[in-house]
Each structure stands twice: as C-alpha cells, then as structure tokens.
Amino acid sequence: MKKLFLFFLLIITVSSFDSPQEDAYAVGEWFKFRIHYGIVNAGYATLEVKDATINNKKTFHVIGKGSTTGMSRFFFKVDDLYESYIDKETRNPYQFVRKIDEGGYTKNQEGFFNQSSNRVVVKDYKHKTEKTLYIPKNTQDILSTFYYLRNHPNIDKLKIGEAVAIDMFFDDETTKFKLKFMGRENITTKFGVIPAMIFRPLVQSGRVFKEQESLTVWISDDDNKLPLRIKASLAVGSIKADIDAYKGLKTPFKTK
Numbered sequence: 005m006k007k008l009f010l011f012f013l014l015i016i017t018v019s020s021f022d023s024p025q026e027d028a029y030a031v032g033e034w035f036k037f038r039i040h041y042g043i044v045n046a047g048y049a050t051l052e053v054k055d056a057t058i059n060n061k062k063t064f065h066v067i068g069k070g071s072t073t074g075m076s077r078f079f080f081k082v083d084d085l086y087e088s089y090i091d092k093e094t095r096n097p098y099q100f101v102r103k104i105d106e107g108g109y110t111k112n113q114e115g116f117f118n119q120s121s122n123r124v125v126v127k128d129y130k131h132k133t134e135k136t137l138y139i140p141k142n143t144q145d146i147l148s149t150f151y152y153l154r155n156h157p158n159i160d161k162l163k164i165g166e167a168v169a170i171d172m173f174f175d176d177e178t179t180k181f182k183l184k185f186m187g188r189e190n191i192t193t194k195f196g197v198i199p200a201m202i203f204r205p206l207v208q209s210g211r212v213f214k215e216q217e218s219l220t221v222w223i224s225d226d227d228n229k230l231p232l233r234i235k236a237s238l239a240v241g242s243i244k245a246d247i248d249a250y251k252g253l254k255t256p257f258k259t260k
Contacts, residue, residue, distance in 0.1 A: 027155055027254065028154040028155055028227055028228055028229055028254065028255070029053055029064075029151060029154060029228075029253075029254055030053065030252070030254040031053050031054060031055050031064065031252075032053065032251075032252035033051075033052070033053045033250075033251075033252040033253055033254065034050065034051070034052040034053070034250065034251050034252055035050065035051055035230065035247060035249065035250035035251075036048055036049070036050045036247070036248045036249040036250070037049045037050070037231075037234075037245045037246065037247055037248055038245065038246055038248040039070075039243065039244070039245045040243065040244045040245070040246075041076065041242075041243050042242060044074075044075070044076055045073065045074060045076070046072055046073070046076040046243075047070060047071050047072040047073050047076060047077075047082060048070070048071060048073060048248070049068065049069065049070040049071075049245070050067075050068070050069050050070075051066065051067070051068050051147075051150075052066070052067045052068075053065070053066055053151075053252075054066075054067065056089060058089050058098060058099060061089075061091055061092075061098055062091075062092045062093075063089040063090055063091055063092060063098055064089070064090040064092060064151065065087065065088075065089055065090075066087065066088045066089075066090060066147045066148065066151060067085075067086075067087050068084075068085070068086040068087070068147050069084065069085055069086075070082060070083075070084040071083050071084065080106075080107045081105070081107060081108075082104075082105065082106050082107065083104070083105045084103075084104040084105070084106065085101065085102075085103040085104070086100070086101065086102055086146060086147050087100060087101035087102075087147070088100045088101075088145050088146075088147035088148040088151075090148050090151060090152070094119065095148075095151075095152050095155065096117065096119050096142060096143075096144070096148070096152070097115075097117050097144055097145045097147075097148035098116075098117055099114065099115065099116050099117065100114065100115045100117075100145040100146075100147070100148070101113070101114050102114075102115075110130060111128075111130060112128070112129040112130045113126060113127065113128050113129065113130075114126070114127045114129070115127075115145065115173070117139070117143075117145075119141070119142070122138055122139055122140065122141060122143075123136055123137065123138060123139065124136070124137050124139050124143075124173060125137075126176060135176070137173075137176060137177075139171070139173055139178050140171045140178060142171065143171045143172070143173050143178055144170065144171065144172055144173070145172070145173050145174070146172060146173075146174050149170060149172050149181075153170065154228075154229045160201065160225065162185040163185070164185060164186065164187050165184065165185070166184070166185050167182050167183060167184040167185070167206070168182070168183050169181065169182045169183070170183075181205065182205070182206040183203050183204075183205050183206070184203065184204045184205075184206065185201070185202075185203055186202040186203060186204050186220070187201075187202050188200065188201055188202065188225060189202060189222075190260060191222055191232060191233060193232060193233070193246065193247060194246070194247075194248065195247075195257065195259055196259035196260065197259060197260040198224055198225075198232060198257070198258065198259050198260070199224070199225040199226070199258065199260070200222040200223060200224060200225055200232055200233075201222070201223045201224075201225050202220065202221070202222055202223075203220070203221045203222075203223065204219060204220055204221070205219045205221065219234070219235070219236045220234070220235045220236075221233070221234050222234075224257070224258070225258075226255065226257070226258045227254075227255040228253055228254070228255050228257065230247065230250070230253075230257075231245075231247065232246070232247050233245065233246050233247070
C-alpha cells in the first residue's frame with residue numbers, strides 16, 4: 005500500500021477563497037476513514053479537533069493519524085501523525101507537527117509560521133537541521149488547509165469544470181494545489197444516502213499516481229463539507245477510502 009500521507013493530501017481538496025463564513029467545525033469534532041488498497045482493508049485514518057493555547061494564542065489543535073492494519077501492517081507498516089495549531093482569529097496555521105513511519109521511511113519535523121513576515125521555520129529533529137523558508141500570504145499546512153477551506157461555503161457556487169487553487173506548504177516547499185469541480189451526485193455510505201459534491205484534484209503524475217487526474221473526491225453537500233469518499237488510481241493498484249465513523253459535528257449530517 006502507498007504512503008498514508010496521501011489520505012491527508014486528498015481530504016484537503018475543498019472550497020475557494022472568498023470571505024469566510026461561520027466555522028463549519030468545532031472543538032470535539034472527530035471522524036474516521038476506512039482505507040482499502042484494492043480489495044484489502046489496508047488501514048484507518050482519523051481527524052480530531054481540540055482546544056490549545058500556544059504562546060498565549062488561542063488555537064484549534066487538529067490531530068490527524070493514519071496507520072495500516074491486519075495483513076497490510078505485516079507487509080507495509082505505517083504509523084503517521086500530523087498535527088496543526090490553527091490561530092482562531094486568522095484561521096492560519098501557527099505551528100505544525102509531522103511524525104511519520106512508513107515502511108521504515110521516517111520523518112520528525114515541526115514548523116513554525118510567521119505569517120506577518122511570510123516565513124516558516126522548519127526544524128528537522130531526525131537530521132538535526134533548521135531552515136527558514138519563504139511562503140506566500142495565507143499559506144496553509146497540509147491539515148490546516150482542509151479546515152481553513154471548510155469555512156468557505158461558496159464552493160457550492162462553482163460551475164462544472166471550474167477550478168480553484170490553494171497554496172499549501174508540504175515537504176519544505178509551497179505548492180499550488182488545483183481542484184476541479186465535476187458535479188454532484190447522491191452516494192451510498194454506511195450512514196445512508198448522502199448528497200455529495202464531486203471534485204478532481206490535479207496532481208503530479210508519475211511517481212505515485214497513475215496520471216494527472218487520477219483522484220476523485222466526494223464531499224458532503226452541506227454545511228459540514230466532510231470528505232465522504234476518495235478514490236485514486238496509483239502507479240500500482242488503486243486506493244479507496246470511505247467515511248467509517250464520526251462524532252461532534254457542528255451541524256447535523258444530512259442523509260436521504
């Protein structure tokens with residue numbers, strides 16, 4: 005199975021950049037995805053929102069975890085932890101944490117954002133290095149992007165074929181992540197039939213994904229804008245993730 009950081013990359017792909025509305029999420033929100041690689045139940049991923057105060061700043065502490073399970077863990081052990089501290093006033097990231105172990109490939113990093121100077125300091129504890137990098141205004145980390153964009157309900161005004169782009173800092177660089185709106189449909193989940201918006205992120209082909217438009221993401225067509233389903237064709241095989249459990253949503257989930 006491919007690295008589970010792909011899950012966190014995929015779930016951020018929703019919305020655009022008009023003035024933010026009332027928060028779509030709240031402290032106490034938690035949800036879990038069941039991930040399949042082909043027909044194999046490969047693992048789980050969770051996202052949770054907590055309260056935290058860092059250097060007198062009130063923040064949302066977002067915690068993302070991913071791990072393989074069962075036989076998948078025997079063949080490819082994954083234990084990933086991503087954290088983001090999001091400033092409650094600006095909704096921009098203040099700090100991020102990335103601790104991963106993917107089949108022996110490990111990272112242990114923290115990033116500290118200074119949005120006023122457009123800089124981020126990245127501390128790599130594995131290699132004992134520290135670097136300061138330039139970032140564009142309102143750059144998000146891999147987790148904060150998802151929560152930042154969920155506050156922009158104008159996503160439902162996009163026309164089919166229209167695309168939006170976001171600046172996301174990941175692996176010591178800022179990338180422009182483009183997203184194309186594909187339409188709407190009702191999808192069947194373990195919680196019932198849920199109205200969904202369909203998006204296709206435009207990703208770099210070759211190393212991991214089969215082609216540039218190999219990903220499809222279904223997002224709940226309501227105020228929550230939760231990811232419901234993710235499908236991706238990889239260079240070898242395919243991956244699918246479905247929402248498996250949730251609690252603490254700010255707005256009741258809509259089902260038909």
